[in-house]
Amino acid sequence: MGYGFGGFLVVVGLVLALAVTDTVQGIDLTMVGWIMTAVGVVLIAITAITWNSGRRARNVQTVTHPDGSQTVHENKTTNY
Template identity: 45%
Template structure:
């Protein structure tokens, strides 16, 4: 149950418990309203307490930096140095 559903249950329950004065035979609308409020509050508490810690993002001041010593590059190719010689003997 998400936060939106919990708030919706709380609002609907409070409307039924406090604002509706209709009577239905065999059903107490005020009790149904308080049950909806209790279910909404329970859902909201569980959503915040249990599921919210999973959604936290890492702190912005924590940065992982890879140092050059951590990376190993293996290259078996021979090193070829290219030099261009111009007509007057300079490189």
């Protein structure tokens, strides 16, 4: 879903929570707005975490032994 949908939820949620003064019987629009805002913020945070986890560098080294067998060593480094 990504940053766009999370940002959309934050904007619509804040509009409902802070700017809408109409009432709907049985529904608290202010609370719905705050819930949408919180979900949007969590979605943006999850997107940032998952997209940033793919930025790790890998170093793969293959060693060929005299008998013809191979050993593969993989090192992962984190770039911040």
